[in-house]
Amino acid sequence: MKRLIPVFVVFLMILIGCDSNMLESLGDDSSREANLEEAQMALDDGNYDEAISILAPGYNPNAPDPVVARVLASAYMGKAGIDLTYLIENAGNSGSDGGAFDTIASALSVDVIIED
Numbered sequence: 001m002k003r004l005i006p007v008f009v010v011f012l013m014i015l016i017g018c019d020s021n022m023l024e025s026l027g028d029d030s031s032r033e034a035n036l037e038e039a040q041m042a043l044d045d046g047n048y049d050e051a052i053s054i055l056a057p058g059y060n061p062n063a064p065d066p067v068v069a070r071v072l073a074s075a076y077m078g079k080a081g082i083d084l085t086y087l088i089e090n091a092g093n094s095g096s097d098g099g100a101f102d103t104i105a106s107a108l109s110v111d112v113i114i115e116d
Contacts, residue, residue: 032058032065032068035054035055035058036055036067036068038054039051039054039055039071040071042054042075043071043074043075043078046078048075048076048078048079049079051071051072051074051075052075052076052079055068055071055075
């Protein structure tokens with residue numbers, strides 16, 4: 001009997017370790033946390049439309065959730081071409097000619113043409 005327990009444990013581990021997740025059906029994919037996680041993964045992959053489509057339907061601007069608002073705002077800024085990380089990283093650098101203006105223009109992906 002004592003020899004059967006390790007065999008059973010190994011057999012159970014093999015079953016659980018297979019390609020399919022036996023516990024997947026128990027997960028709740030519709031919760032706020034699941035939606036936030038899925039939207040954050042889409043945001044990290046640069047898929048801004050998917051992040052927006054996940055969070056926008058359940059977002060209430062009259063009673064905003066700060067965490068959802070942050071991720072949703074990041075998705076809209078990414079879709080608009082705003083690179084906030086670049087802006088924050090280079091905000092203190094004055095550069096050569098344009099200084100802070102060039103930094104902001106670069107963060108906004110704006111091509112600035114200055115005519116003399």
